[in-house]
Amino acid sequence: MNRVLSDPRAMRYWSTSAHSSLEETEGWLRAMIDAPPDQSNDFILEIGGRVVGKAGCWRLPEIGFILHPDYWGHGLAREALSAVIESTFARFPVQELTADVDPRNQACLRLLRHLGFRETGRAGRTWFVNNEWADSIYLALQR
Ligand SMILES: CC(C)(COP(=O)(O)OP(=O)(O)OC[C@H]1O[C@@H](n2cnc3c(N)ncnc32)[C@H](O)[C@@H]1OP(=O)(O)O)[C@@H](O)C(=O)NCCC(=O)NCCS
Numbered sequence: 001m002n003r004v005l006s007d008p009r010a011m012r013y014w015s016t017s018a019h020s021s022l023e024e025t026e027g028w029l030r031a032m033i034d035a036p037p038d039q040s041n042d043f044i045l046e047i048g049g050r051v052v053g054k055a056g057c058w059r060l061p062e063i064g065f066i067l068h069p070d071y072w073g074h075g076l077a078r079e080a081l082s083a084v085i086e087s088t089f090a091r092f093p094v095q096e097l098t099a100d101v102d103p104r105n106q107a108c109l110r111l112l113r114h115l116g117f118r119e120t121g122r123a124g125r126t127w128f129v130n131n132e133w134a135d136s137i138y139l140a141l142q143r
Contacts, residue, residue: 001025001044001051004068010053013102014066017130032058041088045080047071055080061094077111085115089143099139100126109137117141 002025004010011018019025032042035058042056045067053067055077063084067077088097099117101108117139126136 001029001054004051004053004066007069009069010066013105013108013134015127015129035059038092041084041092043080043084045076047076052076053080056084057088057097060088060092061096062098062100064099072107078114081111081115085141095143097141101137101139102127102134103137104134109139112139112141115141 002019002022005019005025005028008018019028032040032054035042039060040056040058041060042058042064043054044051045053045055052071053065053076055063055065057063063081065077065081065084085097088094097117098120099108099112101112103109103122118141119137120140121138122136123138124135125133127134
């Protein structure tokens with residue numbers, strides 16, 4: 001997973017800067033593993049035994065996903081998120097899934113809109129990452 005989370009292209013609009021050490025990624029994985037099972041539905045994505053990203057809810061109902069750039073543009077995120085959405089609504093009593101997206105992240109916005117997410121609001125200067133402020137578009141998908 002460190003190969004994904006240390007890639008500046010993949011991390012351009014993430015809520016933290018790219019990981020600079022294996023320890024940082026170990027801490028991230030530890031938080032994923034330790035997340036309370038009744039509040040989490042998160043998955044590591046593998047292709048042919050190789051870790052290529054993650055998709056799911058670390059804390060319900062917010063969804064998060066990232067893929068290594070070598071795997072972008074093949075419909076993998078759409079496939080993974082479709083499965084996450086189905087499994088989350090089947091297993092948890094949540095009425096909606098939510099997302100918080102940087103307005104510049106067109107790939108993510110288009111993907112979520114394709115999956116049925118609709119904008120619910122916007123806010124300015126919500127994240128301070130890599131010495132710059134970023135804004136948020138909030139989206140939601142109803143059950
Ligand atoms: C967002 C991300 C997961 C998309 O992964 P992907 O596997 O390439 O996406 P898919 O191939 O499943 O594409 C599904 C749809 O997303 C949109 N999309 C994907 N990449 C896009 C791009 N570079 N520009 C515009 N739209 C794009 C398209 O609408 C596409 O549908 P289409 O094929 O009908 O045009 C990937 O770009 C990524 O990991 N980005 C960095 C991490 C990130 O920003 N995560 C989201 C944080 S909220």
